[in-house]
Amino acid sequence: DQQVKQNSPSLSVQEGRISILNCDYTNSMFDYFLWYKKYPAEGPTFLISISSIKDKNEDGRFTVFLNKSAKHLSLHIVPSQPGDSAVYFCAARIYGGSQGNLIFGKGTKLSVKP
């Protein structure tokens, strides 16, 4: 039962270029979406989030886009830096659920090459 899907297990990008990580979801009751970054041997680190009432949220080099009709969100990183190399998780929360009851995707491993 994959309510949150990250179909690309890995992505390789050249330094300075744009990284686009994609996430699809199936549950129309999700009202809040988050992106987390994870380095090996560390816990997930919050990156950016978006409420379902918005279609875009930007924070520095990171922008998240939400297309509710397509049940699709994406994370854009521009320009990409080698330090961005990590596993990126998309997560979603059901409306009315507790704040931390997040449903995660399987992650996409981003490699940014110098």
Added chain:
Amino acid sequence: EPEVTQTPSHQVTQMGQEVILRCVPISNHLYFYWYRQILGQKVEFLVSFYNNEISEKSEIFDDQFSVERPDGSNFTLKIRSTKLEDSAMYFCASSTPGSRDRNTEAFFGQGTRLTVV
């Protein structure tokens, strides 16, 4: 910067033994969570805890699991009789209360790797 800390970083236990994983959430946070990630699989929600009681739990969080906030700073996850399939990375997280208009994110600890042999 405040952070969630977890101990130990790695725990090896015999099948059938009880294990307690410990967490110190961020001090002004009021919501506490446990997640797990089995190797190669996605991060899965286990339980949320607020005001000294469980507020939500997943199907994974069965009778062999329990959580406790024994004092003002620690938050623990106990597995009563460990099974081989309990081997996973366990993450503790915490967050501040969010209003309907202000969503807040969960901050994660670095995890405890539990190996059941």
